[in-house]
Amino acid sequence: MRNRVVVIILLCLNLSLCAQNPPLSQPQVFNPSKSQKGVRISTDVFALLLPAAGLTLTLCEKDWKGLLQGFETAAATASLTLLLKYTVKEQRPDFSNNHSFPSGHAAVTFASAAYLQRRYGWSWGAPAYVIATYVGWGRCFAKKHYWYDVLAGAAIGAGSAYIFTRPFVKKHDVKISPVTDGENIGIYASFSF
Numbered sequence: 001m002r003n004r005v006v007v008i009i010l011l012c013l014n015l016s017l018c019a020q021n022p023p024l025s026q027p028q029v030f031n032p033s034k035s036q037k038g039v040r041i042s043t044d045v046f047a048l049l050l051p052a053a054g055l056t057l058t059l060c061e062k063d064w065k066g067l068l069q070g071f072e073t074a075a076a077t078a079s080l081t082l083l084l085k086y087t088v089k090e091q092r093p094d095f096s097n098n099h100s101f102p103s104g105h106a107a108v109t110f111a112s113a114a115y116l117q118r119r120y121g122w123s124w125g126a127p128a129y130v131i132a133t134y135v136g137w138g139r140c141f142a143k144k145h146y147w148y149d150v151l152a153g154a155a156i157g158a159g160s161a162y163i164f165t166r167p168f169v170k171k172h173d174v175k176i177s178p179v180t181d182g183e184n185i186g187i188y189a190s191f192s193f
Helices: 002-020 034-060 064-088 104-120 122-141 147-164
Strands: 175-180 185-190
Touching: 034 064, 034 104, 034 122, 064 104, 064 147, 104 122, 104 147, 122 147
Parallel strands: none
Antiparallel strands: 175 185
């Protein structure tokens, strides 16, 4: 009698475990919350805006050497990131595909932030790093990546920028600072040729 009770209890435990963790042959579905969807969309937007801002700044400065360095940084970042994504084939936390490692969003935004910081100084780099950090956090929050995917992407992006980008700020004495007259606020920017 005891053996039957033990067997019944084990069967019930097994069934409850199977109900909680379906077999791998069944597709797993992740239903993101509204906040996760919103954060995911915002990280997609920032992953486009940050490199666009860097390109715009470079073109406005007519910094052709910096433009080449930016393209070298982007090419190295994209090449290494895509090579790893299609070699490692790690499944995403939301089960959408197997391209989790490394985070392309983190690679792009940290490459842009490091490029801006290296080329134009911390006055441009600090806000860019804040945005890149938000993107990295957001990709984990939205269940698109694990923390180590984001860390690897950030290292690839920032590392590429540090390899290919040389400072523009020191050569051209770039200065950026906030200004106010008591009622209005603005930004003062100057550099020498």
